[in-house]
Amino acid sequence: MFRNQYDTEVTTWSPAGRLFQVEYAMEAVKQGSAAIGLRSKTHVVLACVNKANSELSSHQKKIFKVDDHIGVAIAGLTADGRVLSRYMRSECINYNYTYESPLPVGRLVVQLADKAQVCTQRSWKRPYGVGLLVAGLDESGAHLYYNCPSGNYFEYQAFAIGSRSQAAKTYLERRFENFKDSSRDDLVKDALIATRETLQGEKLRSSICTIAVVGAGEPFHILDQETVQQLIDAFEIVVDDEGPASEPGAAADEGAAAEEGAGTDTGAGTDTGAGADQGSGAAPMEI
Amino acid sequence: MEKMTLQDSNQPNNSPLLNSEADSQRTLYPYVTGTSVIALKYKDGILMAADMGGSYGSTLRYKCVERIKPIGKHSLLGASGELSDFQELLRYLDELILYDNMWDDGNSLGPKEVHNYLTRVMYNRRNKFNPLWNSLVLGGVKNGHKYLGMVSMIGVNFEDNHVATGFGNHLARPILRDEWHENLSFEDGVKLLEKCMRVLLYRDRSAVNKLQIAKITEEGFTISQPYSLKTFWGFSAFQNPTVGAEGSW
Numbered sequence: 001m002f003r004n005q006y007d008t009e010v011t012t013w014s015p016a017g018r019l020f021q022v023e024y025a026m027e028a029v030k031q032g033s034a035a036i037g038l039r040s041k042t043h044v045v046l047a048c049v050n051k052a053n054s055e056l057s058s059h060q061k062k063i064f065k066v067d068d069h070i071g072v073a074i075a076g077l078t079a080d081g082r083v084l085s086r087y088m089r090s091e092c093i094n095y096n097y098t099y100e101s102p103l104p105v106g107r108l109v110v111q112l113a114d115k116a117q118v119c120t121q122r123s124w125k126r127p128y129g130v131g132l133l134v135a136g137l138d139e140s141g142a143h144l145y146y147n148c149p150s151g152n153y154f155e156y157q158a159f160a161i162g163s164r165s166q167a168a169k170t171y172l173e174r175r176f177e178n179f180k181d182s183s184r185d186d187l188v189k190d191a192l193i194a195t196r197e198t199l200q201g202e203k204l205r206s207s208i209c210t211i212a213v214v215g216a217g218e219p220f221h222i223l224d225q226e227t228v229q230q231l232i233d234a235f236e237i238v239v240d241d242e243g244p245a246s247e248p249g250a251a252a253d254e255g256a257a258a259e260e261g262a263g264t265d266t267g268a269g270t271d272t273g274a275g276a277d278q279g280s281g282a283a284p285m286e287i
Numbered sequence: 288m289e290k291m292t293l294q295d296s297n298q299p300n301n302s303p304l305l306n307s308e309a310d311s312q313r314t315l316y317p318y319v320t321g322t323s324v325i326a327l328k329y330k331d332g333i334l335m336a337a338d339m340g341g342s343y344g345s346t347l348r349y350k351c352v353e354r355i356k357p358i359g360k361h362s363l364l365g366a367s368g369e370l371s372d373f374q375e376l377l378r379y380l381d382e383l384i385l386y387d388n389m390w391d392d393g394n395s396l397g398p399k400e401v402h403n404y405l406t407r408v409m410y411n412r413r414n415k416f417n418p419l420w421n422s423l424v425l426g427g428v429k430n431g432h433k434y435l436g437m438v439s440m441i442g443v444n445f446e447d448n449h450v451a452t453g454f455g456n457h458l459a460r461p462i463l464r465d466e467w468h469e470n471l472s473f474e475d476g477v478k479l480l481e482k483c484m485r486v487l488l489y490r491d492r493s494a495v496n497k498l499q500i501a502k503i504t505e506e507g508f509t510i511s512q513p514y515s516l517k518t519f520w521g522f523s524a525f526q527n528p529t530v531g532a533e534g535s536w
Contacts, residue, residue, distance in 0.1 A: 098407055099400040106392050
């Protein structure tokens with residue numbers, strides 16, 4: 001059951017200088033279904049894969065609007081994600097009340113990271129089991145950040161988290177240099193393709209993915225299902241199923257294949273899945 | 288019971304219940320006050336003028352009080368009313384700007400943000416029945432956008448192309464309404480402000496003939512050295528002002 005004697009308390013170091021509880025929290029992010037973000041100079045697009053817990057249930061929401069200029073996509077424990085997005089909403093509203101202007105994205109991200117960090121240093125707390133892709137627009141342009149349970153945060157041009165996100169990352173890594181000058185619609189297209197990469201053989205349909213956009217002159221909003229389906233059809237992603245876009249996915253699929261059934265956000269424990277994802281031997285704190 | 292009361296009255300009164308009135312310290316009326324501030328938008332930014340008098344009641348007690356201060360990189364604040372309350376406000380703002388700079392992320396509070404913050408502070412204090420006894424003028428330029436606004440001691444706030452506090456509202460605003468226009472040059476703006484200040488100097492008994500004019504543009508702010516206006520007191524109405532005003536002295 002336990003990996004070792006150093007992983008029962010959040011604040012206990014292992015002799016190798018690791019905090020296992022924090023690392024486990026980072027694993028929780030990898031178990032959640034994938035979330036993807038990418039940005040140009042003026043727009044940020046968030047995408048996520050929706051997985052229902054059972055045939056009988058609907059899926060949980062994974063993209064939240066925080067304010068007109070900020071939104072998040074989460075992977076990991078959805079409940080933790082909701083708590084954090086509520087916190088972010090309240091910070092935005094309070095800032096807006098005091099200054100009548102939108103809270104700079106970078107500042108919100110730092111506050112969020114500080115909040116997560118506190119949980120890694122208190123014996124009576126636990127780290128949040130959720131990773132957040134924070135998309136936002138402010139005076140200095142469009143931003144995409146990744147906040148993880150360890151309290152670290154990073155700014156990205158494009159990023160993907162959650163199960164089988166490696167496939168999406170591989171796609172994004174090949175393409176990200178063009179994103180800076182991409183049009184909004186091209187970003188959405190790339191988001192959809194990257195999302196498809198994380199699906200295992202499953203067909204990309206609007207029912208299993210959510211897309212959200214924020215950008216210059218465009219407040220954060222989640223695209224409705226019909227629009228997404230139209231986009232999928234228009235981009236002919238479904239038609240050229242075996243087209244060049246799936247090339248990079250093929251390589252990553254092998255790794256992803258190892259983590260069968262790691263899909264749900266509530267996460268039936270798949271220890272091996274996360275391992276295969278990233279070569280977890282290296283200190284995962286650096287993620 | 289009687290004995291206890293006697294004892295109590297001989298000792299320093301420490302009970303918060305007995306002492307509540309003495310403990311609550313709020314401005315019931317202003318002590319040292321500054322008079323009008325006037326400001327206007329001009330071609331490149333904002334111009335603001337205020338004299339340097341500080342009145343203790345109706346005594347002109349201080350003659351060199353700076354009532355225009357820079358707030359951060361993009362804003363100027365001018366204040367009339369209770370000067371110690373203004374100093375308290377400046378402490379709040381110094382802290383606010385300091386913490387804003389400490390983020391070190393390239394974002395900074397502009398005049399609009401500072402104006403709104405001041406509104407919140409003023410209204411919050413009036414809700415505690417402990418107002419900061421000031422009328423504030425906040426002007427600035429950020430990202431090519433000129434901003435000029437006012438906040439009263441109870442939190443009433445608005446923006447305008449030209450503003451004036453106190454007596455200036457009665458004596459300077461009519462002149463500004465007549466003569467102000469969008470494309471005022473710096474020289475014309477200063478002339479217009481000096482015209483207003485001269486009227487105030489003649490008619491406002493708390494005004495002193497030592498004033499500063501401040502300018503803020505995209506490039507930054509400058510606050511002038513104190514200087515005086517030329518006056519002419521030889522008008523016959525000034526010679527014997529009470530003629531025809533029966534009952535005055």
